[in-house]
Amino acid sequence: MTSVTHEDPEVLTARSIVKSYGNSPALRGVSLSAARGDVLAITGPSGSGKSTLLLCLAGILRPDAGEVSFAGRRIDTESESVRSALRRREFGVLFQFGQLVPEMTAAENVGLPLLLSGVRRREAMTAARLWLDRFGVADLADQRPPEMSGGQAQRVAVARALVTEPEVLFADEPTGALDTFAGEQVLVQLTRVAREAGTTVLLVTHDAQVAAYADREVVIRDGVVEGDVVPASSSAGQHRMHT
Amino acid sequence: MSAGHVLLGLLANGQRHGYDLKRQYQRRFPSAKPLAAAQIYATLERLLRDGLVAAGATERAGGPDRTLFAVTRRGRAELDRWLSEVELPSEYVANLLAVKVTLALLIADQAVAADFLRCQREAHLTRMREQTRVKADPHADLLRVVAADYAINHLDADLRWIDSTLQRVGQLAKEIRP
Numbered sequence: 278m279t280s281v282t283h284e285d286p287e288v289l290t291a292r293s294i295v296k297s298y299g300n301s302p303a304l305r306g307v308s309l310s311a312a313r314g315d316v317l318a319i320t321g322p323s324g325s326g327k328s329t330l331l332l333c334l335a336g337i338l339r340p341d342a343g344e345v346s347f348a349g350r351r352i353d354t355e356s357e358s359v360r361s362a363l364r365r366r367e368f369g370v371l372f373q374f375g376q377l378v379p380e381m382t383a384a385e386n387v388g389l390p391l392l393l394s395g396v397r398r399r400e401a402m403t404a405a406r407l408w409l410d411r412f413g414v415a416d417l418a419d420q421r422p423p424e425m426s427g428g429q430a431q432r433v434a435v436a437r438a439l440v441t442e443p444e445v446l447f448a449d450e451p452t453g454a455l456d457t458f459a460g461e462q463v464l465v466q467l468t469r470v471a472r473e474a475g476t477t478v479l480l481v482t483h484d485a486q487v488a489a490y491a492d493r494e495v496v497i498r499d500g501v502v503e504g505d506v507v508p509a510s511s512s513a514g515q516h517r518m519h520t
Numbered sequence: 521m522s523a524g525h526v527l528l529g530l531l532a533n534g535q536r537h538g539y540d541l542k543r544q545y546q547r548r549f550p551s552a553k554p555l556a557a558a559q560i561y562a563t564l565e566r567l568l569r570d571g572l573v574a575a576g577a578t579e580r581a582g583g584p585d586r587t588l589f590a591v592t593r594r595g596r597a598e599l600d601r602w603l604s605e606v607e608l609p610s611e612y613v614a615n616l617l618a619v620k621v622t623l624a625l626l627i628a629d630q631a632v633a634a635d636f637l638r639c640q641r642e643a644h645l646t647r648m649r650e651q652t653r654v655k656a657d658p659h660a661d662l663l664r665v666v667a668a669d670y671a672i673n674h675l676d677a678d679l680r681w682i683d684s685t686l687q688r689v690g691q692l693a694k695e696i697r698p
Contacts, residue, residue: 461655464656465656468656469656485648485675485676485680486648486672486673486676488645489645489648489649489651489652489672490652490656491649494645504638504642
């Protein structure tokens, strides 16, 4: 079993998570915790189990064994409807691409999570435009995704993931489909806004350059935590190895 | 890097004294190791001897006398030649990390070599985060951003090598000590 500890108050905790797809084990006893405001990278090679871990932590997948807790409350045993409500209110989820509704304008896409949470349309659209502005894409408010570049669409998607001001943002390879410059812009803005808001970010990536935007890195290999690095402000960081 | 050519470049747009050259160097190459004053003056002496710069007037502004230097026609030609010269990638691979891994496998074992690689990975990642912070700073000037880009991409290349060598270290151990 692997274990990771963190000194700050925990917002999200996984204990001894096990998950298999048929006979193929994806996670073999992963434990980790994230404190409020952590920007945490989960890295590892393809097939290491990092995306499965993210889906378990976000309550999208139910682990075969182990526990997932959010704000001290166990969530993996909750019903799908409870977990779904949690994802709407407390979690933001961001994937590589293809998450915007192509028929809707940018403002409608960003306002959608608010509308689903019962916010009135007028307020939702005002908030959506505010969030588009924070990500430098206010001028795209009335455009639809097919009219946007990949980088613009992903910035709209980040605004949508954060519009409900979630406690935790789950991002799986959020810049994987973008060129270097577009990816940098998304990461700079995403981490800046998240840090300002105190949002915890879990960033799954195989790319060290993307992981470098995080404050902390958890390395997953073959379904177990191989290392947890909390770098000091200068020189070498602290390295915790797990076997 | 040729300090002489760098000084010729900094002098190309007008005459400067040694102290001013030191400041210009720090301004134009903010992420580079600073040039020591002694190195600047020794290089200027050599450029002067070779006729690539000429000494001009002496300035005194509340401190010691400072000689102004200017690029000669010959110096400018040499600078232009150097700027257009392609820098050939080195024929030999200088990789201190690989040397350490090989020696660790020779005198110790696979675990020692792998542990070194993991610790080295951590140090590289820490430096990469520092450079990423430089780049993400909205107030960073473009010269620093460009220097950080260079550092990040080189660190990334090393990290890829470290990861692949970690995968191969068992096989490498068998090959080095069958």
